[in-house]
Amino acid sequence: MEPSPITKKGLFSWILTRYRGLQLLLLLLIVSTILFRVLPLELQKRIINQAIAYKKMDILFLYCGLYLGAVVLAGVLKYVINLLQSYIGQRILKELRERIYDHILTLPISFFRRTPPGMVIASLTSELSAIGEFLGGALATPLINIFTLLTFAGYLFYLHPLLAILSFSIYPVEIIIIPFLQRRYNRLNRDRIDVTRSMSNVIGEAIAGIHEIHGNAGYRLENRKLGRFNEALFTIRNQMNTLKFLIKFLNNFFQSLGPFILFLLGGYLTLQGRFDLGALVAFLSAYEKLYDPWKELMDYYQDLQDSHVRYHRIMDYFDIQPEFLLAPPDGRDPLRLEGDIRIQDMSFIIDGEIRVLDQVSLALRSGEQLGLVGFSGSGKSTLAMVIGQLYSYTTGHVYLDGQELKTLSKQDISFNIGYIAQYPFIFDGSIEENLLYACESLVPGDGGSAVPLPGRDEIVKVLELVGLSDDILRIGLNTVLSPDGTEDFTQRVIRMRSTFFQRWGSELADSVNFFDLNRFQEHISLGENIAFGHAHVDEYQLEALPGSRFFREFLLESDLLDPLLGLGEEIAVQTIGLLKDLQDDPYFFELSPISQAEYEEYQEIVSHLTKAKSVGLKQRELDALLRLALRFTPAVHTMAALPENLERDIVKARRRFMEKMLQHDPGAISFYRPTDYVFTQSILDNILFGRTKADRPQAIEKVREKVEELLRQENLTAETLEIGLKFQVGSKGDRLSGGQKQKIAIARALLKNPRILILDEATASLDNASQARIQQLFSSELKGKCTLISVVHRLELVRDFDLIAVMRAGKIVEMGQYQDLMDRKGLFYELAHGA
Amino acid sequence: MSLHTEPKKECSISPGEGRCEMSANLEIFRNVSAFSGIPIDRLKLLAYLSKRVNFKAGEFVFHHGDLDDKAYLILSGKVQVIREFPDHSILLHEFKEGDFFGGLVLLSDIKRLFSIKALTDLECLTISRKSFQKVLMQFPEIALKLLNPTIKRMVQMEERLLQAQSDQCIYG
Structure with a gap:
């Protein structure tokens, strides 16, 4: 200090x-x-x-x-x-x-x-x-x-x-x-x-x-x-x-x-x-x-x-002192505990009089499992936090392996206790960085490494244990790769593409629209349907196409310009009418080809339209309407209908566009061809080489299963997992689901192999299957290896625990095993039946 | 537009001249008793935010315990309402064309209380919790109009469940 x-x-x-x-x-x-x-x-x-x-x-x-x-x-x-x-x-x-x-x-x-x-x-x-x-x-x-x-x-x-x-x-x-x-x-x-x-x-x-x-x-x-x-x-x-x-x-x-x-x-x-x-x-x-x-x-x-x-x-x-020592005194190494916990007449008093915890006593031997239950506000989370040294107790004693918890330093605790909060915090950065957060914190500041960081195998094993590998594989499959340094991987993906199609193409025909030069794609925009590729040159980017002379002339020759303008007009009129008074909320624009920022621009165009039926529109306004039509994606945008003629004409035009483009500016557009990797699309979409139909919610799952099966066969799982681990989770992990965040937090704690694991309703936001998986982990893999303290709301989660403490108003009012407590017909029984 | 009069194939319910999916959805909503009290321009917004989904016979729409966040209106087909247990399942009810189910999740972030299995090929119109709540925030008055039939449905379900339990008791 x-x-x-x-x-x-x-x-x-x-x-x-x-x-x-x-x-x-x-x-x-x-x-x-x-x-x-x-x-x-x-x-x-x-x-x-x-x-x-x-x-x-x-x-x-x-x-x-x-x-x-x-x-x-x-x-x-x-x-x-x-x-x-x-x-x-x-x-x-x-x-x-x-x-x-x-x-x-x-x-x-x-x-x-x-x-x-x-x-x-x-x-x-x-x-x-x-x-x-x-x-x-x-x-x-x-x-x-x-x-x-x-x-x-x-x-x-x-x-x-x-x-x-x-x-x-x-x-x-x-x-x-x-x-x-x-x-x-x-x-x-x-x-x-x-x-x-x-x-x-x-x-x-x-x-x-x-x-x-x-x-x-x-x-x-x-x-x-x-x-x-x-x-x-x-x-x-x-x-x-x-x-x-x-x-x-x-x-x-x-x-x-x-x-x-x-x-x-x-x-x-x-x-x-x-x-x-x-x-x-x-x-x-x-x-x-x-x-x-x-x-x-x-x-x-x-x-x-x-x-x-x-x-x-x-x-x-900031003139306050930390509650605990930060590092062990006298420069000793952090303690390695067995995980015995003994609490004696411990109270936690705030504001001088409120007893958040009141005379709590309990004993837990190394490797035992304790469930903390009670109504909300009963102090069960607080007790877990006190044991995790997140709060300091006011009176009484908490002993870890016989040592007073108050006298232990933060480092002693972090080496031995893994604490998982109900709403765990995920930091901005990659999934991998978040997984290693607890382990990296153990590495002392002077660069010496007291604990080696877990290797790839160990990480993969823990991911599997908490049921996170599927999520990360999925995230990996949804990644859009950049062209540099991925040559080898993308080549293998293209090989998978043809295997996939041969094996499941016909089975999935009603769930997936495979890319086909001769077929209209309802799941991509009309612009993309015509160009059928992705542009390397700004002029041919989807948003820039209405301004491209080459493209406009092409539309005119192909008799597509008028129908597209008509469609754009219809979309504009419908959308502006629909979203009137709703411009403040970006959510309503998610299913519209008009963005929130463009609302006023299109509103003006629509008002001109009603006045002078498209005759008096300026070139700029016509471009805007054409842009809407090119953005139109039939499977997503429901405010306008696409006449079947147009669908057919677009498919016809597509081949001609490709020929003309290859003469005019070869290399400007990478066309969607079965032999080329598409660098604007995810790995999954590249394997699929098509889109799952939006109205088939089960299709995505089916496709994923098959893709994952194929990945395993082709030995690409590890690489895809690796890509998923690099995923940037966004500020506070906003790009992850609640369940994914919680699983990451559990994996993060498990990776440092703590002797004592504390879970504060840590599985509450998981779906039933994931919750069962974690439960299974506690009752088999971790059983006896670490002392477990679990705060739960659902009582069946602690059915097999060695000890259950029932709390009310900061006190432990009942303690025992599940069946004993049920038989006692006290508060626990009431919780089980009232809740 | 006038040159292209062929109807779009998605607008199968009410084939009109180039009718779009949103208008077709609106037409459907207008014929659902649960929505009958809602003004048409509000209903149009719901129609815009709703999505069509298809299931094959035998597929599950969702399972008991899932965090699925959508309410369903059956356009065609039949489903079974099932409570699944590790070793057996109980059939609670069936829904058919025109029925509306799962509305409870629109109001709260709850896990599914039962499973839904498609008995035949199934087409549904769905609305997600987020969409619904966004519309509710704009036009709070429609909440009551929707709450009413949902609660009636819950009461019916509970009634049936109680009936099923008492039947079990009688037959051992």
Whole structure:
């Protein structure tokens, strides 16, 4: 453990302890740059007093040369200093962000129940970035400016002490007034951060609940919520700006008082002959040069205050300690437990009085199976989570192999316990990454590998055990491959295609529309039916076809243009009428060839149509209608009918199109030929070389079974599984079904071979067959190998368990085996019959 | 369009001039008593979102315990309602052309309580829970109109089930 927690560190401790070498270099550069800042002033004086006054050309050249050199050097140094400064700042920021994130992730789960994600996100991104900007210059900026200020002040003093003292007299006034204003500014700034956080929470919540908002059309309501904070932010920002610019104004005002005194007094002295003109010019220049460092110091002061406020706002918020040790103390290896569990008078109390768990006691020997049942809210899930070290208990004891659970570290637990939640979280990434998540977490950060990651065979075995292989094979079969590096695989798929057709072609004739040059395909669009291939050139992509001259001319020659335009018109009129008032919900557009975004465009076309019966349509509008007709897929789009003539004419045109295309631009389109792999379609569709009929729900299943059989025969199962494992599951695993997510979570836990397995209604969203399979797994494969704790709703799932604990209001009220509890006719009996 | 007057083969129920499947579905819905109280433009939306499915004699439409999410209206054919057990099955009821079944899943995410097996070749019109609920969100008033016949159906089913149980008791 860290000796002093990160949240207790001060802002400057980051700067003073990091990159000292670089910071020293920075300091040296700063000192040297000051020399080059003062030198031009002295040169200026000498150019006027010596070179110009005595008309000495050679001295003029010398001083001018020196002047140029000094200015260039000062510029270059400033550039290097800036680079170095921001580099240091960003390095510290990077470390700061990682360290805080590390800390946040280890905080107790209860912390996250009350902390909205928007708040954590804002803290780690925008708030922290602003600090980073400041950090780089935190030491350099004040130093460089104070040095400069002192140097110029000294130079002024050297030129004329009295004048210098008089012109400095303004600064003390500023030093008193400005901090007073700044303190008020800081208070507002703290309020601003709080309001901004609340506002990000509102936005975060709205995005998480976007379904509900769309469902209720709650747009205005949500906007009003945001509006409250937005209004507050507006007010605070305005007040802050008032103060900020007031400070600026005062600064500028006092600054310009200086030259006033100088002109008056310096002019008087010069007129009297007690001060020479060159010195006055130098004095004025030097005084003006005072302005920059002074202003920078003022800005720095404001940034410092701002960063302090931000930094402490962040650190105070996360100033909580993790409930458990993260790693074993004294650097010992994580424990390997047997899986004995003993709970003694354990209570879990929240808010000081609510006993979520009340005096729970139970004992479980290694390899035994415990079922936790009870009405919802009885504490059964909480008990499972306490054993899984997700919550800490308040009083009493929980012993794992005789060791108090509270004293064990997170690593000890993760090596020995697999916890599967009711709604497991699946991370964005591939299925494989998700499966290995638990195992990869066991690999220590320093790269040493305490546990080897499971090999392919082991993964495949576990997938089979939890019934996930079929899902993954299916996902693999639905993958659209890219042409590079898959040559060998696609060649084998094409061979499978012909085997498949020979073997099952006639059997499946009424379930599948096989691709056939001479047959119309109801399951692909009319455009695809005509082109019968997929384009490599933009001009012939389905969406671009209406704009292609070659294609339009072809349609005209084939007498297809008019019927297609007529069809497009019919689709547009029907769809626009149907979806009127429903444009807000994208769902209604899923079965329509008009997309949600295009609704208004087509609405306008339809209104033109009713006015001037297609005569007055512009070319652009005709193209749009043709596009609809080409998108039309008879098996999907039901709002218009396709005349049989058109079907026949399209098939006739198809062959001619292919011939013409091969002359016009060979290679632009890969036609659907039995010998070619189609890279725009899934592996399954490539094997099938056709489409299952949409009205035959059983057909897909039948086809899959046969394809899978063939895959096994051709030894392609492993490769397809491999492709499926690479499937990207999307944010939160949204591209998977609920059952698939749960099976992945079970496999994920099993892969690390835990001694204790905890399931919190982990099979609830599985269908009966999958549930039975998992049940079977517990009663045979895993029986005796690991201690099992299963929270269930359906009582028959724990029929064979060694022990069943029935819970009510945080207490275990009955405990025993299934039949005992039934015979007792108590709460368990009631649960069995009431539910 | 006027040149092409041949009817589309899918529109077999009400063959009209180039009638599309959606209109045919609408015509069917209008003749179903369960939908009779729903205004025609709402019904048209349901017709647009519904899909036709076909089963061969002997195939199962769904099994007891499945998470199937569709309600079915039989266009042609007959089905058996079965409760399957590991070693035997009980025949509960039969549905025929014009019957509407499985409507309960439109309202809630539940597992099937029984299995449906096609007795003859079967054609059904289906509507999914998501489609139904989307329409409901737009036009909530149709909920009651659909709930009524579904609940009546549930009562009938339960009646029959109870009858079957008491019969079993009598005959041992």
